[in-house]
Amino acid sequence: MKTKKYTLLAMILAGAAALLLLAGSVGSAMAALTYYSEIYESPLAMQEIGIQLYENNTAVDVGGTLLANLVPEGETFAIGKKYDENIDVGNSGVIDQFIRVVIYRYWTDGNGQKNVNLDPSLIKYEMEDGWIHDAAQSTPEREVYYYNTAVGGGGVVDVISKLSCDNAVLDTVSQTNDGKGTITTHYLYDGKVMALKVEASGVQTHNAEDAILSAWGANVTVTGNSLSLQ
Amino acid sequence: MKKSKWILPALLAASLVIAASIPSAMAYFTTYTEASGVLPLDLGNETTIEEPTVTDWTKHVVVTNTGDADVFIRARAFAASAYKLTYSGTGWSDGGDGYWYYADPIAPAGETQELLIAIGDIPTEVAEGDEFNVAVVYESVPVRYDENGAAFADWTQTVHTVQD
Numbered sequence: 001m002k003t004k005k006y007t008l009l010a011m012i013l014a015g016a017a018a019l020l021l022l023a024g025s026v027g028s029a030m031a032a033l034t035y036y037s038e039i040y041e042s043p044l045a046m047q048e049i050g051i052q053l054y055e056n057n058t059a060v061d062v063g064g065t066l067l068a069n070l071v072p073e074g075e076t077f078a079i080g081k082k083y084d085e086n087i088d089v090g091n092s093g094v095i096d097q098f099i100r101v102v103i104y105r106y107w108t109d110g111n112g113q114k115n116v117n118l119d120p121s122l123i124k125y126e127m128e129d130g131w132i133h134d135a136a137q138s139t140p141e142r143e144v145y146y147y148n149t150a151v152g153g154g155g156v157v158d159v160i161s162k163l164s165c166d167n168a169v170l171d172t173v174s175q176t177n178d179g180k181g182t183i184t185t186h187y188l189y190d191g192k193v194m195a196l197k198v199e200a201s202g203v204q205t206h207n208a209e210d211a212i213l214s215a216w217g218a219n220v221t222v223t224g225n226s227l228s229l230q
Numbered sequence: 231m232k233k234s235k236w237i238l239p240a241l242l243a244a245s246l247v248i249a250a251s252i253p254s255a256m257a258y259f260t261t262y263t264e265a266s267g268v269l270p271l272d273l274g275n276e277t278t279i280e281e282p283t284v285t286d287w288t289k290h291v292v293v294t295n296t297g298d299a300d301v302f303i304r305a306r307a308f309a310a311s312a313y314k315l316t317y318s319g320t321g322w323s324d325g326g327d328g329y330w331y332y333a334d335p336i337a338p339a340g341e342t343q344e345l346l347i348a349i350g351d352i353p354t355e356v357a358e359g360d361e362f363n364v365a366v367v368y369e370s371v372p373v374r375y376d377e378n379g380a381a382f383a384d385w386t387q388t389v390h391t392v393q394d
Contacts, residue, residue: 007235007236007239010235010236010239010240010243013240013243014239014240017242017243017246017247018246020246021246021247021249047259049259049260050261051262051263052263053263053264053265055265060265061265062264062265063264063265064265065265065266066265066266066267067267067268068267070267070269076272076298076299077269077271077272078300078373078375078379079271079273079372079373079374079375080374080375080376081375081379082377082379095259097259097261104266108268110270165271167374167375167384169271169273170273170372170374181279182276182277182278182279182296183276183277183278183369183370184275184276184297185275185276185370185372187273189273190271190272190273191271191272191273192270193268193269193270193271194268194269194270194271195266195267195268196266196267196268197264197265197267198264198265198266200263200264201260201261201262201263202260202261202262203258203259204259204260207258210258211258211259211260214258215258215260
């Protein structure tokens with residue numbers, strides 16, 4: 001009799017605990033205030049985040065191609081010359097976001113194989129104002145930058161304005177002389193391919209410090225709409 | 231035996247209470263895009279000096295760019311000290327270091343204007359078998375550009391010269 005009483009008690013406690021758990025997982029219902037008039041409807045804006053790269057004011061698709069029109073038609077690429085290469089990034093979403101760009105520059109052989117023996121710093125670009133360089137996360141091949149201000153929906157900021165190749169690639173390696181009046185000059189970087197890749201990512205501004213740490217692994221300080229590295 | 235019947239419900243109750251204390255997971259709004267591009271470099275250059283013609287004790291030197299990149303050219307001649315060499319030519323100027331420099335870069339398939347090297351103090355009486363040599367050498371370097379896009383030559387990078 002006593003045993004049956006205790007078993008019943010345990011079952012009652014277990015049931016009560018189950019009920020508590022179910023009650024706790026039920027979220028409170030939320031109702032959005034809507035206004036409807038007979039004349040027009042006012043739709044609610046949904047949370048939306050998006051980012052877009054532009055090259056010379058033309059939108060570039062995800063995985064798209066850069067540098068296709070860097071050298072004017074009929075000309076050959078001139079070493080040392082600064083070419084106009086305007087790369088911008090825009091907030092194509094609705095909510096404000098903080099933006100990071102990672103710029104990769106490297107050399108490949110003619111067959112597409114990356115050549116790690118060549119100096120990526122000879123591929124030069126000019127960053128526009130407003131970008132904070134994260135030296136701790138950067139290497140000569142991979143440079144990390146954060147825009148110092150949150151970008152609102154529809155906003156576009158400049159990233160790169162010029163691209164060039166350092167004259168050091170022309171440091172002569174060797175010359176051959178056929179003894180008949182012809183000199184042929186050979187360069188280490190001859191036949192190599194200059195590669196540039198731009199990654200852009202955005203993170204919400206709400207709880208931005210935690211969001212940036214989670215998404216980018218960076219410790220930053222956000223004050224209002226401004227971002228700085230810790 | 232009787233006490234063992236307590237254990238399962240008690241464990242179930244305890245696990246339910248602990249599960250209720252697990253916080254809900256949170257996800258942040260993020261977005262991403264990327265693009266890339268490549269540009270091949272064609273740097274090798276080749277230049278050729280034409281066999282200078284000689285008229286009236288003057289060598290006519292022309293250098294041709296037979297490569298794929300623009301180059302700057304400089305040239306000079308060597309002869310025994312008994313002979314005086316005088317240079318002239320449209321587009322050529324004395325660099326003060328023995329070389330004469332062609333002012334404009336030479337595009338692929340392009341050539342310099344003639345560099346005239348006049349040989350002076352030729353002996354008036356020459357014995358049979360007497361001979362002398364005037365060697366013309368030239369050097370080429372690829373065109374480089376400064377920040378403002380102005381072309382310039384870096385003559386410290388030359389390695390060999392050609393003798394004719």
